[in-house]
Amino acid sequence: xxxxxxETTGYHDAEWHAHGHHKESFVTKYIFxxxxxxxxxxxxxxxxxxxxxxxxxSSIFRLQLGYPDMSLEWLRxxxxxxxxxxxxxxxxxxxxxxxxxxxxxxxxxxTAGLSGTFANFLIPLQIGARDMxxxxxxxxxxxxxxxxxxxxxxxxxxxxxxxxxxxxxYPPLSALPQALQGSxxxxxxxxxAMALFIVSSLLGGINYITTIINLRTRGxxxxxxxxxxxxxxxxxxxxxxxxxxxxxxxxxLIFDRSFGTSFYxxxxxxxxxxLSNQGGSAILFQHLFWFLGHPEVYIVMLPGLGITxxxxxxxxxxxxxxxxxxxxxxxxxxxxxxxxxxxHMFVTGMxxxxxxxxxxxxxIIAVPSAVKVFNYLATMWKGNIRFTPGMLFSIGLVxxxxxxxxxxxxxxxxxxxxxxxxxxxxxxxxxxxxxxASFFGMLAGxxxxxxxxxxxxxxxxxGYIHFWLTFIGVYLVFFPMHxxxxxxxxxxxxxxxxxxxFNSFTDLNTFVTVAALITMVAQFLFLFxxxxxxxxxxxxPPNPWQSNTLEWTTPxxxxxxxxxxxxxxxxxxxxxxxxxxxxxxxxxxHIPYSQTMESNxxxxxxxxxxxxxxxxxxxxxxxxxx
Amino acid sequence: xxxxxxxxxxxxxxxxxLLLFRVQSLLNVARGSDKKIESTSNKVNGALLLxxxxxxxxxxxxxxxxEFDNYTLPNASxxxxxxDRMFWVTTAITGVVFIxxxxxxxxxxxxxxxxxxxxxxxxxxxHKLEIAWTVIPAIVLTLLVGYGLKVWTQITNxxxxxxxxxxxxxxxxxxxxxxxxxxGMLGGYDYRLIDPVNEFGVDFSDxxxxxxxxxxxxxxxxxxxxxxxxxxxxxxxxxYLPHFRVKMDAVPGMPTRFWFIPTKSTEExxxxxxxxxxxxxxxxxxxxxxxxxxxxxxxVVDEPEDYEKWYNSQEPWLTQxxxxxxxxPEKLQxxxxxxxxxxxxx
Numbered sequence: 015x016x017x018x019x020x021e022t023t024g025y026h027d028a029e030w031h032a033h034g035h036h037k038e039s040f041v042t043k044y045i046f047x048x049x050x051x052x053x054x055x056x057x058x059x060x061x062x063x064x065x066x067x068x069x070x071x072s073s074i075f076r077l078q079l080g081y082p083d084m085s086l087e088w089l090r091x092x093x094x095x096x097x098x099x100x101x102x103x104x105x106x107x108x109x110x111x112x113x114x115x116x117x118x119x120x121x122x123x124x125t126a127g128l129s130g131t132f133a134n135f136l137i138p139l140q141i142g143a144r145d146m147x148x149x150x151x152x153x154x155x156x157x158x159x160x161x162x163x164x165x166x167x168x169x170x171x172x173x174x175x176x177x178x179x180x181x182x183x184y185p186p187l188s189a190l191p192q193a194l195q196g197s198x199x200x201x202x203x204x205x206x207a208m209a210l211f212i213v214s215s216l217l218g219g220i221n222y223i224t225t226i227i228n229l230r231t232r233g234x235x236x237x238x239x240x241x242x243x244x245x246x247x248x249x250x251x252x253x254x255x256x257x258x259x260x261x262x263x264x265x266x267l268i269f270d271r272s273f274g275t276s277f278y279x280x281x282x283x284x285x286x287x288x289l290s291n292q293g294g295s296a297i298l299f300q301h302l303f304w305f306l307g308h309p310e311v312y313i314v315m316l317p318g319l320g321i322t323x324x325x326x327x328x329x330x331x332x333x334x335x336x337x338x339x340x341x342x343x344x345x346x347x348x349x350x351x352x353x354x355x356x357x358h359m360f361v362t363g364m365x366x367x368x369x370x371x372x373x374x375x376x377x378i379i380a381v382p383s384a385v386k387v388f389n390y391l392a393t394m395w396k397g398n399i400r401f402t403p404g405m406l407f408s409i410g411l412v413x414x415x416x417x418x419x420x421x422x423x424x425x426x427x428x429x430x431x432x433x434x435x436x437x438x439x440x441x442x443x444x445x446x447x448x449x450x451a452s453f454f455g456m457l458a459g460x461x462x463x464x465x466x467x468x469x470x471x472x473x474x475x476x477g478y479i480h481f482w483l484t485f486i487g488v489y490l491v492f493f494p495m496h497x498x499x500x501x502x503x504x505x506x507x508x509x510x511x512x513x514x515x516f517n518s519f520t521d522l523n524t525f526v527t528v529a530a531l532i533t534m535v536a537q538f539l540f541l542f543x544x545x546x547x548x549x550x551x552x553x554x555p556p557n558p559w560q561s562n563t564l565e566w567t568t569p570x571x572x573x574x575x576x577x578x579x580x581x582x583x584x585x586x587x588x589x590x591x592x593x594x595x596x597x598x599x600x601x602x603x604h605i606p607y608s609q610t611m612e613s614n615x616x617x618x619x620x621x622x623x624x625x626x627x628x629x630x631x632x633x634x635x636x637x638x639x640x
Numbered sequence: 641x642x643x644x645x646x647x648x649x650x651x652x653x654x655x656x657x658l659l660l661f662r663v664q665s666l667l668n669v670a671r672g673s674d675k676k677i678e679s680t681s682n683k684v685n686g687a688l689l690l691x692x693x694x695x696x697x698x699x700x701x702x703x704x705x706x707e708f709d710n711y712t713l714p715n716a717s718x719x720x721x722x723x724d725r726m727f728w729v730t731t732a733i734t735g736v737v738f739i740x741x742x743x744x745x746x747x748x749x750x751x752x753x754x755x756x757x758x759x760x761x762x763x764x765x766x767h768k769l770e771i772a773w774t775v776i777p778a779i780v781l782t783l784l785v786g787y788g789l790k791v792w793t794q795i796t797n798x799x800x801x802x803x804x805x806x807x808x809x810x811x812x813x814x815x816x817x818x819x820x821x822x823x824g825m826l827g828g829y830d831y832r833l834i835d836p837v838n839e840f841g842v843d844f845s846d847x848x849x850x851x852x853x854x855x856x857x858x859x860x861x862x863x864x865x866x867x868x869x870x871x872x873x874x875x876x877x878x879x880y881l882p883h884f885r886v887k888m889d890a891v892p893g894m895p896t897r898f899w900f901i902p903t904k905s906t907e908e909x910x911x912x913x914x915x916x917x918x919x920x921x922x923x924x925x926x927x928x929x930x931x932x933x934x935x936x937x938x939x940v941v942d943e944p945e946d947y948e949k950w951y952n953s954q955e956p957w958l959t960q961x962x963x964x965x966x967x968x969p970e971k972l973q974x975x976x977x978x979x980x981x982x983x984x985x986x
Contacts, residue, residue: 106930180927186892187875187928193812194929280893281831283841284812284874288832296876296891330752331760339770361878362889363870363896366796370789377781377788384777385770387741392769394748396761400677401685401753409689409749416741420734427784429791430727433720433885436878436925473665478685489696497703497711500727502882504925507933515882515921518710552669592760599759 038574046157048149049574053156054135055467058460060163061127062544065453066537067167068118073534075111078103080527082509082520096175105508109178110196112506114170116181117204119449121211122166124314126159128456129253132317133222133246135463139565140240142231142582144575147224151217158214162207169203177204180506182307185278185299189270192285201271205264212261215253222250231564233584233628238603240563240588241334244341245320248348249313255352256309263302270294297362304355311448312351316344318455319386319415322408324588325462326390328561329405330397331599333589336389343382343389350379360428361435369428376426383419387412398592398599402559403477404462410485411454417489418447421496436506439499442492450488457484457540464544465558469570470551476543480536487533494522562588562602583629585621678756686753693746697739713882714912716920716941718901719795720885726791733780799899803867806858808922809840810870810877810890813931815922816840817858821851821956826869831892834873837961841873844958844967850979853954858922858939860902861947867899878926881939883909889926905941956980 047053074093077084085101086093096107103111134152138145146152169176178196179188183204191198226247230239239247269275270291278299279291327334334340356364356372390412399405421443424430434440457480464472503516510516510523557566564584568576582604590601595613607614608622715724752760807818807826818840820826827842827849834841842849860866870879872890879898880887888898910918924935942950958964959980968976976982 105933109927109930109932184876184927190875193875282874282892283831283834286836288834292893295894297894331754333762333764335763336765336770338765339774361887363891363894366792369796370792373788373792374785377785380781381774381778385774388773389770391741391744391748392763392766394745394752396763397748397752398755398758398760399686399749399753401682401689401749406685409745412745413742416745417738420738423734423781423784424727424730427726427730427788427792429723429788429795430730432795432887433723433727433882435887436880473661474681475664475668476661478681482688486692493700497707501711502713502880504880504923506927509933512934512936513921513923514917514919515713516923552665589764592762594762 046153048145048153050134050138050146050149050152051467051572051576053152054131056156057126057130057134057159058467060160061123061131061456062541064118064122064127064163066541068115068123069534069537071111071115071118073531074103075108075115076527076530078108078508080524080530082511095173103508106178106195107175108508109180109194109506110175110200113178113180113183113196114166114176117166117177120181120310120314121208122159122163124449124452124456125215125253125310126211128317128452128459129222129246129249129313130156130159130218131456132242132321132459132463133218133250135467136242136565137222137225137246138229139466139568139572139576140243140563141226141229141234142564142577142584143225143229144577144581146221147229148221151221155214155218155221158210158217162210162214165203165210166207169200169207172199172203174198174200176200182300182303183267184303185267185270185296186282186284189267189278190282190284190289191271205268205271208264209261212257212264215257219250219253219257222246223254226250231581231584232631234603237338238584238587240320241323241337241340241344242317242320242563244344245316245323248344249316249320252309252316252348252351253313256306256313259302260306263299263306266302267299297359297364300359300362301356304358305352307358308355309351311444312347314448314452315455316347318411318452318458319344321455321459321462322390322411324561324563325402325404325408325458326393326412327589327591328462328559328600329400329402329408330394331400331591332393332397333587333591334389335392335395336385337587337589339385340389343385346382347379350375350382354379354426357426357428357431360431366428373426373428377423380419380423380426383415387416387419400559401478402461403472403474403481404458404559406478406481406485407454407458407461410481410488411451411458413485414446414451414454414488417493418443418445418451422447433502434499436504437499438495438503438505441505442495442499445492445495446488450492454485460544462559463565464547464551465554466565466568466572468548468551469554470547471554471558472543472547472551476539480539480543483536483539484533487529487536490529491526491533494526498522557602560598560600562590562600564603567602567604585625585628586618678754682754686750689746690750693743697743714904714909715883715885716902716904716909717884717886718903719791720883720900720903722791722794723885726787729787730784733784799867799897800865803865803899804861805867805869806860807840807869807871808858808879808890809873810879810924810928810935811839811873812875812929813924813935815877815879815924815935815937816854817937818842818852818854818957819951819954820848821853821954822952823848823851827852831873838964839873842957844964844976845969845972847972847975847979850958850968850972850976851956852958854957855954858937859947859950860939860941861944862902862905862908862941864944865899865901867897870896870898875928876926877924877928877935880923880925881920882923883920887925902941905943907943909941958982 086097086103087101090097096104098104174195177200178194187193188197188201266277270277270279276291276294278296279294282289323334354376357376360369425443461477498519567582584603585606586603588603592599593613601610606625607618805820809816816839825848828846829841830843831841833843870888870890872892877890884900886898886900888896910916920939922937922939924932962982
């Protein structure tokens, strides 16, 4: 079946020479490029830009939380009127900061920056394709993201400020301009930016899915796909199924805001007048939002899990343990991610019976997650582990995934969620399991595939320092928040002093702020290392990590089309590390079993007869239009 | 001048760091140490991972034990005992996994670090093992789910008939409470009747509303079920009583509720915490705008007899705002006058 698809829709090797004829101008090469590698780099660099913006926003609100008495007058040149006359952060701008921090990090960094970068970069290279199924749609995907970024960035410069109703933008707060300054122009721009973002995400996702299904090289069956590709594939499927629902939620919100409809509004008295809206449901928005919002968590998480599967296996010099179980758990997570959304809504007034159902479903999703963790541990067990920066960040990811995942068992339990809901416990939970873990997945990926992206190595020592500062920093920032959360401190509070019950832990909050600032500063090491290494890094060897996957068979600087000659045929799974009998501790995917008689397992010897047939398949590349 | 000096200093430090970095990387190339895999870096990182694990596990236990009283709030409700117990049971179970899984991760990293002479074990799967670590978490989670369902159903069950009813309304940026008065029935309301004085939008054509009263604080009796009828006037809010493990969103257009049984009076809690100024507080936990962090309302838990006394001493809202008698329909005027103790003819 897979062969058949490759046969009819793949490329023809003989047509390869045709690709050499393009005369590329600067614009088509670097700006409106249709090459997946360039688009990946565009996503990456835009993602890094946004990550720094998002990080700086969090540093500002951490200052407010850690040093409530500090004069922030020195920020006036940057923030202007958002610093009050008393030299304090404006409470409403504080909300804008947390809102934009969340929006930027979740969507622009960990969705576009992560999936956009690695799906674009790795899919064609690891499945053995010349490029994405549609280079043009792929280009559009980036430029819609760019447009979305521009609109979102513009909202910072409005007099009334950017959106401030939380990244979940629950109406009526987000629907009523009189309820919050940020719900004026800022919210309008937020909605426009998100609509553009969803378009970008869908264009990208459809492309990733199509490419993986149709453009795998000879022999690259689904059972031989690297786990990165499996993860990116399922991420794209989740995105394509759930982003349209967010789009509809946003659209209805736009109607409520601008055209007087009442989808989410009912019985509201605000600003001295009773609004005419009746019959709407504020809870409806939450259902629609979390129908995307929860799968979104996995859209953010799965690529990181895929990337680390690859990196941990490579650097442990061991096959990934339970390859099929890893795929199975990815599939399980992908399916379940669609039917757990209302665990964000246990205390919204939703029918408690629904709460029971969603509690059961939510705790089921912990099983495939646990399987993944155990499989990572078993992969490292009796390995021969190389601590490359990519490997260290992967280990960090697994640790965060364990620590943050376990607190999900508390929050997924409706009864325990009552006291913990919307407290710092939740902040601690998702920052570890979702935010930091995926961030580490992204950084691991950058360190690991940098040599393929830019043909040079990043500096390892700086990578180590970056890792240790960030890893320890993240734990010091988010672990204490569990205690603050158990003590009941609510999220999105500008200050604690109004309440006696929350008027404690000032030292711990200061400590968290200091840790956050150090972690933030450490990221500049990465920034330096990244850009410096693009131009001045050591030239990379062709396969620096001695890895098995196909991307390392391309030239140091793969051109448009990736392989100068024929696309290699794939004969084996990507995890033949340290195979008994083999001379080297790795056997790349394109090495046929007929050349590795000394290390073949009995059933693999039977496959040799089939190899000849596979090689004879002529794939037609002429259907590809360039 | 001073700023310039600092600026220059910073630049100087950065330049020095840059030079050091350059020298270091050139030295690496010259030594060829960048090609070595069983390098000092590899050993240092392996050791640091182990060290990190040991130090952080010690720190975790130390802080969790030493600060226990600071991060656990005393509990003052009947169902709070159940949620707290479930929290600690879950903590015990997940805590074991937390320690073991992280310890395995860092220990394996350290123990199996790269050696030129070493070779990794080719070990692609083991079905028995995989089935075991799928089934065991599944069983544990099933038990937790069963336990959770039981508690959740208990908490969210129908409130007992005899519950004391309190209406709590959130608005930007405060809470208002209304009691049903002597007749035990809250009067109807309509958001279109809200005005700056009649903040609840009470409908005075409903005779149940005549004796409703609106105090400045919440009072509830100890040991009796209390039913909070929750609503919001403008945007989402969320009623949060940390000591009672109570949380429920307030939604405009969709009344919600939460019932609980307070078990410790304010006075008792003052003794327990050793803080004579202690007060139970009601906070907002759903982002609602600029003043989200300051929606504070004091809640007093009285001994039942004190509560009765307080309740009976409260003046109906209508008595305090006699102009609203005009909103009462003609045929109910008489009753309203009697209930509120105002002679409407005056």
